[in-house]
Amino acid sequence: MLGVAIVGVGMVAGIHARALQDLGDIAQVRAVYDRDQERLEAFCKKWDLPGATSLEEILAKPDIDVVIVLTPPNARRDIVAAAAAAQKHILLEKPLATDSAAGRELVDLAESAGVTLGVIFQHRYREASQWLKTLVESGKLGALGIAQVNVPWWRPQSYYDEPGRGTYARDGGGVLINQAIHTLDLLQVYTGPIAEVMAMMGTSALHQMEAEDFVGAGIRFESGALGSIVATTAAYPGGAETIELGFENAAVHLGSGTATVSYHDGTVDSFGEPAATGGGADPMAFPHDWHASAQRDFLEAVRDGRQPGATGAEALNVHRLIDALVLSSRERRAVTLKEVADNG
Template sequence: MAKPPAQKRVGVGLIGAGMIAKTHVAALSGLQSVAQLRTIVSRNPERALYLADHYDGAAPEFSADLTAVAADPSISMVIVATPPSVRKDVIAELAKAGKHILLEKPVARTPEEALEVVEICEREGVMLGVLFQHRMRETSIAAARHVAGGMLGKLGVVEIAVPLWRDQSYYDELGRGTYARDGGGVMITNAIHSIDLALSMTGPVTRVQAMTATSPLHRMEAEDFATAGLRFANGAVGSFVASTAMYPHRTEVIRLHFENGSMRLDKDTLEISWRDGRTEHQGKDDSTHAVKPLSGGTHEWHQAVIADFIDAIRVGCKPTVTGRQALVSQQLIAAIEASSQTGLPVDLAV
């Protein structure tokens, strides 16, 4: 039997050369068989040249010309890693040129702006995926499998805790922690990963009662602390707390309490405590290991998201997290903010 013809590598453009760019470049280095990084776009290309040292393939071009990327027929997909404040116009130009778009979270600064981005891509017929790489952790995949299997039974209580630390220098970067550039503070920039991961297993929230604040430990416009009571569409109730003012920096934890057992999921471990006394454990044995702020995990999680997106392009299926699916997390964040402002519960449409 004749072998099927080998598929050509997908040409990739990277838009944005900020803090996360090195992770993307390292991830693409591990995907040489299916992807080729062709161009990195930065406002200051000279400052981005160091990224070539983190790429194992032929050195990409460095440019400030987004239009050239849009016109390049060798580039099929782009990873957009710019601040949220400048994304919509970037995405509109790339989508009009037929480029599939993999987007760093969040989709945009507000749910309304995010919906515009989603509709732009749907109108132009291009795929829009979102980099929620926490879903690709080994323990996250195992947790989702347990939940989907149904043996845990009905979900009753949810705990989402994001106890992070960021030094003031983190917020001294121009625009960070502002509504104009980022769309908010700890929720939309940091905790959105845990929110997305939790909601992927619990289903949507229908009501929130919340409080947000800027603690005395930071000088910033948006919140560095948020807490909320949650009611879910499936009848479960829960709590959410997130902050970048909790020292020392600790890992995010999601706890799901079902009728037949409880699940604890963090960055490296999954533990299930069954009601009959059994305990299942997956991941690192020592869950008290030190966690460094801004470590961002490993590039393998990003690599898995990029590989999934490339497969979706080739097969014509949906990526793990589509732009429209990502709207749910932003809508919940907006509801928490609204409840904090009014002091009243906020209902969300399902």
């Protein structure tokens, strides 16, 4: 039985607590910490979990093996450094960090200490997502020609009125790093690496915030395939994110927890069950099962001495894509992913 500690009890912490309730066969939550004492007490009372007075108290406990860090991305460096030094394995809620350079530092800290660093990309663990991954890897679909990502989400102004939300200092940006990151990560599971991007982004008249609530981009993959990205939190009332893939032998539609494959011979296969995705005004309107699957994979990886399905090092891929999109828009030019990787 692995001992787990939770650090940070903000908006997403309830999903993690509920998911961990399903994992009693492998893990037990033995401590929870948040700097806000009132919020910590309310959380521990709701979920019947033991609180801790400090991060140091958690890291000193020999029966804690894994620290799940749910703080904003700008508040993680010192937590990760201390946890790694204490030989605790670390699971981070997305994003890994505010940008790829900061993310690279976290990866290096964990690698130097010899501890496992994972990131929650729960969309990978949807049954339809995994079914499609197996199908793509089989080669049955043929070569990829085009890929299209659409994230038509909605967030009311009240969402961005929380101090720090939608800022570069705390969050690392807007719709790209907070919402679209899941879909952009999943995209590359099916397409392979992206070589180059050209983007335009900005803040629409529908929100008052520092970072972007809309981005449109063209992309070129290392395979030679072409694609597009459109992502926003200004599309009321908000809809499901989708990935459309055009292969040599079939077209794929992935969205709302289901995958549909339309072959050129007229055959149609589908897999999965429709589910909410949190694309509307309530960002927590999605099932906890995907988080539970991601947590289980990480915990089993720690137990078995293997790498989890979404490592910190692997998360750098989507962060470099986001950095490239931001740089392309700011400098109004095409940006290669190699250029961004060389800088962090």
